[in-house]
Amino acid sequence: MSDSNTPLISYSFSFKGTIRDLLRGSGQVMFQQSAWTGLLFIIGIFWGACYSGAPQVAWGALLGLIASTFAGWIIGEHVEDGRDGLWGFNGILVGCAFPTFLAPVPLMWLSLICCAMLTTWMRRGFNNVTAQFKINSLTFPFVALTWIFLLSARELTAIPLADMDTPALIVRIGGEIDWSFGSMIVYWLKGISQVFLINNAVTGVIFLIGLAVCNIWAAVYAAGSSALALAVALLFAADPADVTAGLFGFSPVLTGIALGTTFYKVNWKSALWTAAGVIATVFIQAGMDTLLVPWGMPTLTGPFCVATWLFLLPLYKLNPDVEPDMTDWKSKK
Template identity: 50%
Template sequence: MIEDLMKFVKVLLRGAGQVMFQGSAWAGAFFILGIIVGSALAGLPQVAIGAVLGLIVSTVTGYVLNMPHEEGESGLWGFNGILVGCAFPTFLGNTLLMWLVLILCAAMTTWMRVAMNNVMASWKVNSFTFPFVFSTWIFLICVHSFDGLWGEYMALPSLMNSFSPDLNVNITALPDYWLKNISQVFLIDSWLAGLLFLIGLYFSSKWAALWAAVASAVALGVAVLFKASGSDVAHGLYGFSAVLTGIALGCTFYRPSWRSAVWALIGIIVTVFVQGAMNALFMPFGVASLTAPFCVTTWLFLLPRLNIDNPNTDVRRPDHSHWHKRHAMP
């Protein structure tokens, strides 16, 4: 009984870890700790509660639907659900109906992941966090149709960006933005959470921690160079998707090498533009682009199925539909 519970908790923790491609319970534990710390500091404890609830609901849904256990127990049922759980209380008012749709949406992600992976199977890529993105969009946009859902923390639909004042680019502020780029992977706005996420990554994979750090810095540089909205940059909103792209391309789907590093760097830069485009694209609807920029960009870099890390071999085009191994740092 206690053993079963321990096993279930481990499955949950791995679910948290898989948000950043780490099937590691330790990484997941640090991620959840970061969410709790960040949401407590922001005075929004409902975000941490939602995260744990979404994680549990989506994981239990996998068992109820009797999906292949091996996959789910490496954390693949939970990573979309925990993000749903972070997103709903971050954007919606804290009402009973919000919790009802949070549970419905978290459960949905488990079979939407199978649905989307089925669609993408012949293309040899994975749906990543897109089940979370797509299902969360559905319910967030609904605030404009249903008075029963309240977009308390959502932007009003508008046609044009009102640019905020320029970014405060001084030495003391930059580390803050850099860590928030990482914390926003879980929609948390806290440098301390970002640091905890980085530590969690480090315990699971030094390469992943390195690429998260590099991706955050590069994305920050691109956003500053092209003069993105200062307040968006300061809150880490131009970095979280790039962080995921960096981990995906730099050390998850390709073995770390100089060639794959260049590929990942280009991917990180492109992610910032896809982010800028999606932010503008969703302005008339008042919803956030969530991690869609990461999904779209990483697909664009994996779908050609180039032998980036094996340029001289004649091996068949790589299959990117799953991620498994972590690459040890030498």
């Protein structure tokens, strides 16, 4: 199968090449087209998942990554996207999310594979929509399809829920902030590890190293965005349970890398715009938390998508002599 623009060449397998493209798919979750970055991300996932006694999350990540990359090949998607790792980044996130929120029964694994494959195909369609507005669908294929599956699991009783909130009308506020410096560092690092739904400070360090290996600015913006988001969440007295688990950090981290280093080049104008975007992401995170309470559903990386779209859509020209093009990205290798 092929879409109308597919060139005649199709994806060719080789042990080394395919491993590299899979690892790039992991790296592209944070916009880095580097196999080393992707490898460190996967190491971080395994560390965090095993540490918290949920290794199925790490195995799910690998499975989702492979399934979605494989899906690009069978449908005959653009080969250059496969080489850039763009077939895999939604799938690895699906693979982290399913075993986190659903019980590890066989039908869950089957659904995980199907959903991961769908993200690659639906990404083409979502990009056809967003390209009309000169933006990219980002991780929204993962978000939308995972939302559908998680919602459906409440009526499809063959897949029991694992760690999903009870539907409610009131946002639960709980837990307590530990204001020591050490705890702040932990919250800050967990804000980075939660990009892959991992609640672990060491994983946060590994992710930062992974970013720095490919693009030092990406590491700087990730670190800065998590810190800024933490400060805003503390200033506005956000739900302590979420703050201490890093749940106010992961979307701002992605917004920061996307706006500050991927779609705009680094300069002081784009840095200011990125800071505004990161702060807005905190409010969008809290708003979307409230929005999803009646279904007990997680926001996933939805706040990142919404915030980044909002700050890309005006197409402001923040880099001199560069016409802004937000339809796709080429990250530095």
